Amino acid sequence: xxxxxxxxxxxxxxxxxxxxxxxxxxxxxxxxxxxxxxxxxxxxxxxxxxxxxxxxxxxxxxxxxxxxxxxxxxxxxxxxxxxxxxxxxxxxxxxxxxxxxxxxxxxxxxxxxxxxxxxxxxxxxxxxxxxxxxxxxxxxxxxxxxxxxxxxxxxxxxxxxxxxxxxxxxxxxxxxxxxxxxxxxxxxxxxxxxxxxxxxxxxxxxxxxxxxxxxxxxxxxxxxxxxxxxxxxxxxxxxxxxxxxxxxxxxxxxxxxxxxxxxxxxxxxxxxxxxxxxxxxxxxxxxxxxxxxxxxxxxxxxxxxxxxxxxxxxxxxxxxxxxxxxxxxxxxxxxxx
Amino acid sequence: xxxxxxxxxxxxxxxxxxxxxxxxxxxxxxxxxxxxxxxxxxxxxxxxxxxxxxxxxxxxxxxxxxxxxxxxxxxxxxxxxxxxxxxxxxxxxxxxxxxxxxxxxxxxxxxxxxxxxxxxxxxxxxxxxxxxxxxxxxxxxxxxxxxxxxxxxxxxxxxxxxxxxxxxxxxxxxxxxxxxxxxxxxxxxxxxxxxxxxxxxxxxxxxxxxxxxxxxxxxxxxxxxxxxxxxxxxxxxxxxxxxxxxxxxxxxxxxxxxxxxxxxxxxxxxxxxxxxxxxxxxxxxxxxxxxxxxxxxxxxxxxxxxxxxxxxxxxxxxxxxxxxxxxxxxxxxxxxx
DNA sequence: TTGTAAGCGTTATCAG
DNA sequence: CTGATAACGCTTACAA
Numbered sequence: 001x002x003x004x005x006x007x008x009x010x011x012x013x014x015x016x017x018x019x020x021x022x023x024x025x026x027x028x029x030x031x032x033x034x035x036x037x038x039x040x041x042x043x044x045x046x047x048x049x050x051x052x053x054x055x056x057x058x059x060x061x062x063x064x065x066x067x068x069x070x071x072x073x074x075x076x077x078x079x080x081x082x083x084x085x086x087x088x089x090x091x092x093x094x095x096x097x098x099x100x101x102x103x104x105x106x107x108x109x110x111x112x113x114x115x116x117x118x119x120x121x122x123x124x125x126x127x128x129x130x131x132x133x134x135x136x137x138x139x140x141x142x143x144x145x146x147x148x149x150x151x152x153x154x155x156x157x158x159x160x161x162x163x164x165x166x167x168x169x170x171x172x173x174x175x176x177x178x179x180x181x182x183x184x185x186x187x188x189x190x191x192x193x194x195x196x197x198x199x200x201x202x203x204x205x206x207x208x209x210x211x212x213x214x215x216x217x218x219x220x221x222x223x224x225x226x227x228x229x230x231x232x233x234x235x236x237x238x239x240x241x242x243x244x245x246x247x248x249x250x251x252x253x254x255x256x257x258x259x260x261x262x263x264x265x266x267x268x269x270x271x272x273x274x275x276x277x278x279x280x281x282x283x284x285x286x287x288x289x290x291x292x293x294x295x296x297x298x299x300x301x302x303x304x305x306x307x308x309x310x311x312x313x314x315x316x317x318x319x320x321x322x323x324x325x326x327x328x329x330x331x332x333x334x335x336x337x
Numbered sequence: 338x339x340x341x342x343x344x345x346x347x348x349x350x351x352x353x354x355x356x357x358x359x360x361x362x363x364x365x366x367x368x369x370x371x372x373x374x375x376x377x378x379x380x381x382x383x384x385x386x387x388x389x390x391x392x393x394x395x396x397x398x399x400x401x402x403x404x405x406x407x408x409x410x411x412x413x414x415x416x417x418x419x420x421x422x423x424x425x426x427x428x429x430x431x432x433x434x435x436x437x438x439x440x441x442x443x444x445x446x447x448x449x450x451x452x453x454x455x456x457x458x459x460x461x462x463x464x465x466x467x468x469x470x471x472x473x474x475x476x477x478x479x480x481x482x483x484x485x486x487x488x489x490x491x492x493x494x495x496x497x498x499x500x501x502x503x504x505x506x507x508x509x510x511x512x513x514x515x516x517x518x519x520x521x522x523x524x525x526x527x528x529x530x531x532x533x534x535x536x537x538x539x540x541x542x543x544x545x546x547x548x549x550x551x552x553x554x555x556x557x558x559x560x561x562x563x564x565x566x567x568x569x570x571x572x573x574x575x576x577x578x579x580x581x582x583x584x585x586x587x588x589x590x591x592x593x594x595x596x597x598x599x600x601x602x603x604x605x606x607x608x609x610x611x612x613x614x615x616x617x618x619x620x621x622x623x624x625x626x627x628x629x630x631x632x633x634x635x636x637x638x639x640x641x642x643x644x645x646x647x648x649x650x651x652x653x654x655x656x657x658x659x660x661x662x663x664x665x666x667x668x669x670x671x672x673x674x
Numbered sequence: 675t676t677g678t679a680a681g682c683g684t685t686a687t688c689a690g
Numbered sequence: 691c692t693g694a695t696a697a698c699g700c701t702t703a704c705a706a
Contacts, residue, residue: 049453097420113429280561280590354686354693391698392698682701686695
């Protein structure tokens with residue numbers, strides 16, 4: 001069961017070597033021969049055996065995308081773009097969720113599954129201190145990273161510090177002085193984006209000599225519900241903030257709901273700005289700092305392919321590509337009343 | 338570069354055959370031998386070569402998930418669950434978007450890429466008349482399908498007809514008689530869910546002797562923007578509907594926005610019900626018919642694995658598993674004013 | 675330009 | 691229970 005290269009060779013009256021060369025477009029094949037082989041292969045409905053090809057050549061023709069989440073907007077959007085790039089490059093895309101964050105089930109370390117299985121790895125937003133990260137990087141294969149920076153690796157990022165600065169400055173410019181920070185979680189096990197955005201926030205607060213009340217730092221776990229509870233907590237304080245910088249739009253959504261629930265109006269009584277430019281943000285009138293999610297995925301995918309193909313090789317110390325962000329002012333922010 | 342089974346065999350003082358058996362947990366291996374082999378393999382940091390294993394065994398250890406979209410909520414949620422099932426089964430998950438719907442780039446037919454490459458295929462919501470669908474099914478490999486029914490295939494679905502009936506009946510029970518239908522697009526190239534939901538809608542309308550004004554059938558393309566424009570068109574008519582059944586929550590979101598834009602209040606001036614129970618639905622107070630997306634993914638994944646492993650084989654005519662839906666009444670629907 | 679043949683690293687079939 | 695050894699289907703020097 002299954003036409004092999006030998007069948008094609010026999011039918012075309014050439015050797016298997018020639019078939020292999022002809023079909024892969026290698027040079028040094030007579031044009032006539034090549035056409036004949038191609039025709040015969042098509043007629044026989046020949047499909048190459050990837051396993052055999054891989055075993056013989058050492059190339060797997062696939063890459064792995066490793067992410068802590070699959071269905072969250074940011075991640076699924078990136079996966080979609082990378083898939084698109086890989087499809088055009090004729091590469092298979094293996095999807096690997098590094099559990100724990102998402103599912104209840106035990107986390108299966110991805111490293112062993114990666115060895116000998118893929119030609120390259122694309123890592124999306126693993127926290128720098130993630131135990132698997134180092135293991136993956138030390139595999140020493142072509143690797144690209146989105147949303148994080150590591151030495152000797154192709155990194156595609158946004159400037160999270162400046163994104164946060166932009167958001168916070170916007171709030172300050174509107175006259176707010178009592179500004180809350182809605183982070184994902186406590187400082188341990190943070191994503192790169194979290195610590196950077198926190199830095200940006202602190203910087204601007206300091207620059208403007210604004211006090212940072214520790215009571216005004218809350219955790220929304222990057223979810224709508226989390227953002228809502230966090231905002232609840234903020235508003236139930238004796239001296240609530242007049243503005244909030246949320247590290248993600250989804251948390252901001254929850255916060256908006258909480259604000260309304262308390263009989264207040266976002267952008268009027270309380271200003272809120274997020275990060276992402278999630279598709280629902282314009283819908284909800286959320287002021288946010290947009291990040292170019294699609295470009296992040298496409299760029300990282302293409303760079304990874306460049307490494308794998310040997311064109312566009314990586315320098316000694318890796319490379320960091322920074323993509324631009326933009327403040328989108330909408331209704332959720334306004335001058336301090 | 339790379340420890341092979343021979344290195345392990347030599348180090349353990351056994352044959353490669355024994356190593357293979359011991360490591361895979363096959364019977365007929367002395368317990369002591371097995372342990373020794375395992376220890377040696379671990380010490381040597383041996384990792385099996387998937388390509389070699391695949392070539393020799395004929396099993397690829399991977400499945401393909403084929404979807405028309407990756408980043409839309411329904412799809413990414415399903416992908417996430419399937420990934421989880423596959424990870425636990427030790428299978429690789431190849432992600433394949435059957436372009437065209439999503440990207441601008443030329444659609445690459447998935448069939449050749451599937452042959453000899455995977456042990457099973459999980460198809461998510463391909464329209465029944467999709468040219469690739471038949472080709473994929475005729476590959477004759479273990480296949481499972483979500484959101485569609487085909488002969489001789491493992492199908493996991495919801496009852497879209499009754500989902501639509503439930504939604505429409507809810508509207509009728511509230512006293513609405515002039516009810517609009519917001520579909521994805523025109524009848525050609527429809528997803529299974531679309532035609533089924535349309536049927537359910539028509540059934541209830543007929544049962545209640547309600548006239549179906551052709552002006553009240555609009556297309557929202559399953560997007561927020563599409564839903565908004567479609568609702569705009571509806572409200573700009575001389576005799577607008579008092580209620581709308583939208584085939585998806587995302588379209589309903591857009592519709593809600595349009596309603597508000599027209600100075601009307603959802604659930605009060607115009608009622609609207611969707612399908613999905615998207616995470617944002619409860620947030621926006623959208624009445625909807627929920628579908629068990631996670632279960633859809635898990636069930637299909639497990640069934641597919643059952644087929645691949647030979648347990649839980651498929652009967653002659655395939656099998657259809659129907660998962661339950663539920664009407665979630667929220668603020669976007671109310672009695673006819 | 676084309677053919678020959680030696681791998682690639684496992685698995686699986688037989689013997690033993 | 692264990693060991694030889696022939697596949698598995700392709701790639702790739704090396705020859706011709």
